[in-house]
Amino acid sequence: MKFPQAHTLQQIATIISSEYVGDSNFPVLGMNEIHVVSAGDIVFVDHPKYYDKALQSAATVILINKEVECPEGKALLISDDPFRDFNILTTYFKPFKKADSLISETAKIGKNTIIQPGSFIGNNVSIGDNCIIHANVSIYDNTSIGNNVTIHAGTILGTDAFYYQKRPHGFDKLISGGRVVIEDNVDLGSSCTIDKGVTGDTIIKEGTKIDNQVHVGHDTVIGKKCLIASQVGISGCVVIEDEVTIWGQVGITSAITIGSKAIISAQSGVSKSLEANKSYFGTPADDFRKKYKEIASIRQIPDLIDKLKKNE
Numbered sequence: 001m002k003f004p005q006a007h008t009l010q011q012i013a014t015i016i017s018s019e020y021v022g023d024s025n026f027p028v029l030g031m032n033e034i035h036v037v038s039a040g041d042i043v044f045v046d047h048p049k050y051y052d053k054a055l056q057s058a059a060t061v062i063l064i065n066k067e068v069e070c071p072e073g074k075a076l077l078i079s080d081d082p083f084r085d086f087n088i089l090t091t092y093f094k095p096f097k098k099a100d101s102l103i104s105e106t107a108k109i110g111k112n113t114i115i116q117p118g119s120f121i122g123n124n125v126s127i128g129d130n131c132i133i134h135a136n137v138s139i140y141d142n143t144s145i146g147n148n149v150t151i152h153a154g155t156i157l158g159t160d161a162f163y164y165q166k167r168p169h170g171f172d173k174l175i176s177g178g179r180v181v182i183e184d185n186v187d188l189g190s191s192c193t194i195d196k197g198v199t200g201d202t203i204i205k206e207g208t209k210i211d212n213q214v215h216v217g218h219d220t221v222i223g224k225k226c227l228i229a230s231q232v233g234i235s236g237c238v239v240i241e242d243e244v245t246i247w248g249q250v251g252i253t254s255a256i257t258i259g260s261k262a263i264i265s266a267q268s269g270v271s272k273s274l275e276a277n278k279s280y281f282g283t284p285a286d287d288f289r290k291k292y293k294e295i296a297s298i299r300q301i302p303d304l305i306d307k308l309k310k311n312e
Helices: 009-016 048-055 082-093 288-299 301-311
Strands: 002-008 019-021 027-031 041-045 061-064 075-078 156-159 164-167 170-173 179-182 193-195 201-204 279-281
Touching: 002 009, 009 019, 009 027, 009 061, 009 075, 009 082, 027 082, 041 048, 041 082, 048 061, 061 082, 082 170, 156 179, 193 201, 279 288, 288 301
Parallel strands: 027 041, 041 061, 061 075, 156 193, 179 201
Antiparallel strands: 002 027, 019 075, 164 170
């Protein structure tokens, strides 16, 4: 998430009432999670295990819960609770705004686009030309939709990331300030949910087709011309490259990459990154030939046991 204009380190420190290490005029251009940070961004870290990763990332401002040696060319914001203060900044720069009607006055709707009754179009939503938005679709604030997109009834775009930190009193939610971006010629089935990015974008690229009841987690990027069948669950921060096929009821863990033209058979569980141009099956998902051989071997176990008993 980039700020509307550049801020100084001192200005940011004032917003969250924190101390800082670095030039008071050090430029701060935005804030992001560590996997999408760039120069000028703030990233937060609140556990020593991840200090080095944050300090060596592309981010140039580190919101941290302990004063440490600051790398050259970077600055620190010292906070007793970086998670809380990251939320404060998200709320400051991307505050929630009540909608003024079912279709916000700030929404931009392209030529020949049809919006069926009962749909909600939030603030600053952009929808391209020749789209069909069926009944009771909810499109949350700042979502961007390209041309020739079809979205079926009951689908929701822009829900909050499922991202919590455990506290003594329960769970605190990391506030989502990102977007959902749907490119041209995408079809979304009914009753899908697509979470917005925490600070960046959840993206579904050109020509991808998604069936009913599919969930896409925050900051996930789905490539061009993918096919995703019903009841697939995709966690946050996943990268699915172009022309991947995912059949029904597949579950995909967070922060992995699925290579281009991979095929994942139904009811598989994906717990690690998968190479391109291969077919996968099972839990954990692996090369489908290997998995079928494993299943065939398992089926032979009762017969082997019977033979061993007879030979005793």
